[in-house]
Amino acid sequence: MVRIRVLVVDDHRIFAESLAAALAAEPDVEVSAAGSGPAALRCLERAAAEGRRFDVLLVDADLGGGLPGIRPAPPVQEVGEDGLVDGISLVAGVRSAQPAVRTVVLAEKDDPRRAALALQAGASGWVAKDCSLSRLLTVIRGVLRDETHLPPALLTGVLRELTAARKHRTESERLVESLTPREREVLRCMVAGLGRKAVAERLFLSPHTVRTHMQNVLGKLGVHSTLAAVALARRAGVGPVDLDPPTRILPEATTSA
Numbered sequence: 001m002v003r004i005r006v007l008v009v010d011d012h013r014i015f016a017e018s019l020a021a022a023l024a025a026e027p028d029v030e031v032s033a034a035g036s037g038p039a040a041l042r043c044l045e046r047a048a049a050e051g052r053r054f055d056v057l058l059v060d061a062d063l064g065g066g067l068p069g070i071r072p073a074p075p076v077q078e079v080g081e082d083g084l085v086d087g088i089s090l091v092a093g094v095r096s097a098q099p100a101v102r103t104v105v106l107a108e109k110d111d112p113r114r115a116a117l118a119l120q121a122g123a124s125g126w127v128a129k130d131c132s133l134s135r136l137l138t139v140i141r142g143v144l145r146d147e148t149h150l151p152p153a154l155l156t157g158v159l160r161e162l163t164a165a166r167k168h169r170t171e172s173e174r175l176v177e178s179l180t181p182r183e184r185e186v187l188r189c190m191v192a193g194l195g196r197k198a199v200a201e202r203l204f205l206s207p208h209t210v211r212t213h214m215q216n217v218l219g220k221l222g223v224h225s226t227l228a229a230v231a232l233a234r235r236a237g238v239g240p241v242d243l244d245p246p247t248r249i250l251p252e253a254t255t256s257a
Contacts, residue, residue, distance in 0.1 A: 006031045007054045044098055059123075105127070119148070
């Protein structure tokens, strides 16, 4: 019998252990539990190293604790309204590190905005914590068939959020396309969190020139701060510059006969 390997990630120990015990009663399900994002990542890495990867991750939407090294998924709405929840940040990290693992978000209540955010992060399902065990098992087995599961009552709201997100992305992409290649390089440095001096050193420019480029970037994007420019860049899919030490390519030396 092929067993489904499930990892429950919830910082409420009683809930996590109770859910794990209920799922483990199924003959084709093998369950482990983790109480935090970092603990879940360690479990996933250890399982992968042992050749026993997890199939499905059940993640608490309101998981506590930070996740160092994981870049949050781009939000559906403007960056910085109320922040990103750590559970959904974990979904994004797992999606990037182990894309074969299916993730399902467990939530206290239905929320179209956060459900859309979870889908954008790579989740395959959104399930209320008070749903029946049989419903949860249906979702677990469904996501392994590449199905996406959402409560029917959330569908309209989630579609509205995703449509709005796509509209924002399209507008942001158009603005980013108006930048020159050098201005895009500067924007990627801004996304990486580099200050003017660091950008100047990286691109072998003077701080004054970088300041001019940054002003041009803000003007063309129609924003008034670096934070707003970074938020717009992320909506447009602009990633950070590689932070490895830059190398300047020098012309090949010529030799005379």
